[in-house]
Amino acid sequence: MTKTMTPIDCVAQVEQHFVPIVTELERVRDEVAALFEAGPVTTASLRERLEPGSLEFLRNPNLIGGGFVVAPGVLSDRRLYLVWWQGEERDFLGEADAPGTGEAIDYTRQPWYRSPERTGELTLVGPYVDFVCTDEYVMTTTMPVYAGGRMVGVAGADTLVETLETMLLPGLREAGATLVNGHGKAIVSADPQLATGAPLTTARDMIPCRGLPLSVALG
């Protein structure tokens, strides 16, 4: 790095990571919508349709997982299903069982599912510990998918908070800035005392990231 990073450069770096995610979710959304418009969808047909494109996208090592999660009852052979690949080996998830009970976890209560369901818009949840899919501290980007006048599920992708730290902290340090989420909580900060997940306590100037509920706070 020859020149010193400015807050604007930090914003560009954040967008460089998240904007391609949004583009990918739009692609998945269109694929899934087309599949549902064509007739009844099964776990197998959905996975078959999404696998090549999703695995190609997940070659990006800065992502920990991604795919599509169905709304309850839209598949002809399973109520809840996660067409989701994650981890270094990009293992296929399928369904998530609750520990102890062995019952499938009803993920429809999770903010990454509910929020896009309620708002109809792109959502960025986190930082939070995800115990349904990755069991990691992540940021989840999700987008609702509609077909035949109803929501058939959400397309999504996970980024480890650690990945964001590795990617963004050097620049944020130089700029003396903090990346904050839509609720004003720190994600990565130049200030070592400002823990991830902690709210910013003082009012600061913020530069919003394009099309994302993220900002870079100065000072």
Add this chain to the structure above:
Amino acid sequence: MVKTKFMKFLCAFEQIRTDLGAESSRSIHYDFGVRVMTSRARAAIFAPIGDEGRAARVENRLAEAIRSGVLAHGERLPSEPELAQMLGVATVTAREALVALRAKGLVVTTRGRGGGSFVRAPESGDLVEDRLASMSRVELRDRATVYLVVLTGCAEIAAERTDPDEVEDLRDLLIPLNVSDVARWRSADSELYLSVAALTQSARMTREVVRQEADFGALLRIPLNEPGFREATATRHQELVEALAAGDAVRARESVREHVAHSLERLAEIHEAVRR
């Protein structure tokens, strides 16, 4: 004894009758479920009501009664024509429901003299009780201590780090007392404590709780098949959520401590009964 058993059947079936006759009241009972599954619930409401839908309802009701232990393992179900008459559905509908229950392994049918359909309790419950039976008192206390320390610690830290909107999500995990599906109580109980663990913002802590829930949580949730225990549990769930909402670490910790202590008290009695 015979009378009690018959009454139990009547209660279970009376509920099915009510459900089949009065769809609208059902949505009130399951308000919680409807809210989180709006699109599915809507689809169900506007689906044509034929005998096909009725078979699924009969099936669901019986499955719930079996899972919750209202219909006990080994009990003989009435014959198809009797069942159909009790429920006010066609014999073919009752048969269809039984076929589905058989496929789920919740009912076993034997042929010939003395044959019929019998309730088969889900296996996971058996396994949990078998595990309990194989444990010494020392091991039970040993595991309970680890569980207690981990979970109370989570509640304390979560109370310090939780936002109002995150607490709202927790409220949705609270189950109305009139729900009698034990499996639902158990999964909601587990999910509540997992969610609290996640609110510590620590992935390692959450993974530890996942391990604890699978290891010991399943045992602590055995008594949830008792209505009185469910009531006490619901009160403490409420207390815990309120403490988190208020950011009160001491109260959050205390509520989990009481929950584990009370569960363990009841579990020790069950343990004694199965070991004797």
